[in-house]
Amino acid sequence: MFELDYEAPGGLILGVNEVYTKAEDPFGSLSEYKLGVQTKRWYNDLNTRIGFNFSNRFKALGYYNFYKQDYAKTQDFTQDYYVNEFGVGGQIKILPKTWGFIRYHYGEQDYFSHPSGTGVTDDNDADHNWNRVNAGLIWDTGGKLGGELNFGYQWLDFDNAVDARNNKYHNVNTWIAGTSVDYEATSTTQLELNIARTPRTTNAARNEYYDDTSIGVNLQQGLPFLSKLTLSGGVRYSNNDYNRQENRRRKDDNWFADIILNYHIQDWLRAGVGYNYKTKDSNQGEYDYTDNRFMISLGAAY
Template identity: 25%
Template sequence: MKFERGFNVTVSALVFLLLFLNSSFQSQAQQIPTSTDIQTMRDLPGNIHVGPLKIHPGVSVTESYTSNLFKVEDHKRGSLITTVSPGITLQLPIRRHFFQIDYHADIIEAKRFHKQYDTDSHFVNGILNLDFNRLTILAGDNWESNSTPPVNKIDIRQDYLQNRAFCDISYRLATRYKVTGFYRNTSRNFDDFRSPFDPTANPEWDNYMENDMGMDLFYRFFPKTSVLFEYGFTHRNVTDRGLPDTDRDSDSHRYWLGFMWEPTAKIVGTIKGGYYQRNYDGGGNSKDWSGFAMEGDLKYKLTSYDTFTLKGFRKLLETSVTESHVPGIAPGLYGTYYTSTGGTLCYTHRFTYKISGIGEASYFNDDYREKGSSSKRREDDRFAAGISGLYQIQDWLGFKLGYRYTDNDSNVDGESYRENLFLGTLSLSF
């Protein structure tokens, strides 16, 4: 039991580190992408329950120091940051079925630049899994109240509400075949509260509604390995304010091949990729794009003490309309979209039941496909590496120390930056 709980906490720390790494790369110049990944059910420690209902409260406190709070080129504005993250998860198993709902918050306060940086974000996630042997239904909703970070000391956060509903229906045709139909609906709505850094830019220009649907066909050719074919269609509806660069409605198609390894195998996860095409409506400045895209998330358990995790992707992401310096006349500062390619390799080693170490390295390339109003095609190469240690003091109490270095090299003046980040986290979960 101690081994299982310690391993679960180690994996949780790994996931936290990856999420923290990704969140630090966000900036207002690059609108935060919305992942198509859905929340999955979690195996949590703890023994608080009311009848069949399991209750898992928890809280973590992170004290960190960043040498570059706004991710700017001069990297002279460092600050201590305190993050308090309370939460609670409710789980209700019903025979072969399962229902889970959780709430958590991130309350962030910086020692400097309070007005620009401080915020509180809230997240509510629900998931329902219905298992009828051959037929399974996975449905749920992810809601969040969040914000984009400021880019300098006179900027502000841009608050938004986001909701994502999803449904997967799978049917096992025979011992080797399975077909899955999926649907996602995602919307994001910003407040009309304008930054003094650029009061002409309305955050609501970045509002959107996106519908993604498609089908996966799996064929199992080894006991724990399947080949898959995926077709997906995505319609993205962006708020049109009557300006040239706000007419960004698009239809996308993807035709992907890949492999999936089931959880009981030594290697677990999915990798898939292939042809991707996006067609924009003719009324705007956006040009169509087609090419190779992929995504992969693999975990390899080398031994009972050593685990490797590899995540990679190549995808097309939208830039932020509000970054246009001349609204209504020129397109966005760096065009409509960019291709983002990269990945993260993470290694976790369990020294004892209570002590684990994590090392990770990441590389990302953001290639902006249009010049936009800057009259220059931007390209960023971003490297990051970090190390952290986890000490599981008790089953319900853990402590982590970590360091991460990030170097973003851009061909556009003012967009390069470096950051040193130190952090310590104390977490309690029941």
């Protein structure tokens, strides 16, 4: 993991956030591919931005994002893809710690594996591109409010007419969200609201996608007389609404909850224990499951 967030006194803005993960676990991909099956894969997420702050009144920004996912076994080829996304945006100060913003992004997702004999080719895979516009508010750090209020609209177009089974691809136009707003109620109590929505394709071989919509709240609480301990927890609900109609249109309700106790050994070092709960309730019962996890963690920041 690498993160850079820099704003020079002269106005230059630079941001880089990269996370590389090599996994062999049963927790599945973002679209829950092979959930419950030990699967080797790696993925890399890169987000960058460059811009300029004009007299602390207006900011002009450019964005580039790159994501890649690659599975070890050929049989999992439908999950191999990379994403390139480019964007531009502007921010204008409307209050001492509050900015209004608007952004435009264009992106492409390419499924790059097409083993012979599978029937999946460049001419029928689920490659697609999108245009999206987002607008909202951003709060500077140091105030009661922080984070970003972010809503928008996306136009997603598939590159091919039909999939490997000759099912027609349907373009997607829908509202989207990427909101994360935190509120410092007291010096030891912080609340966070998250709202997210995006359309997601599931694999290279089918015309299947779903709208993923979620809302959640988190609480972080310092413990009285125990300044080195912090208790945090949250709950979240998400709905997955699939486009395919075979017997009946699939819809999933997902519930999440977690609680974590962190001990701050030093300002830069912490240890924690936690519990995570997740359950899926689908109108197609074969997708139902419940997942319980207990965690021990050690974290450092420099």
